[in-house]
Amino acid sequence: MFPLDFRSIKESIGENTHVVGSLERVWSNSTLLTEEQLSTLPMHRGKMWVFRRCLIDGILFHSKSYKRVIARNDYSVKFQHLDNMHYGSIHVYVKVEEKCQKALCNYQKCSCHLPCHYFAIVEVLDKDDEQLPTYRGRTVVTHITKVKTSNRYSTAMPYHLL
């Protein structure tokens, strides 16, 4: 386990959930997020930032975009989407500020306090058709599910990752 520098723990996302490390602003011509990844985010968005690590209940969750991960795979998660359980790998986390709706702010610099929302961009992993060997119809190793990448993205609230 890497020691976590407490100075790298940043703003709170929700109960027992924090941003870890720097927030990088996503400008309109940025390549930090792909078109597929952007399409999973809310339409009416203002400023955006990405971050690469997240602390949930004392557990550090990385993302695939965090390059310093060597032989760790703690960006593979199980998450819930519309009552269904899915497997996925976290590619990056995004902070999205709501777009200001005040007409006046179209003409002057907006300094309104706008609510922010946080998302984990997760690539959905499909269950592989070929699962682990079964013995008399029962899977021998039940906690391991073989998965394959799908190139489809979904978002999850960071605190809904399992």
Ligand SMILES: [Zn+2]
């Ligand atoms: Zn405003």
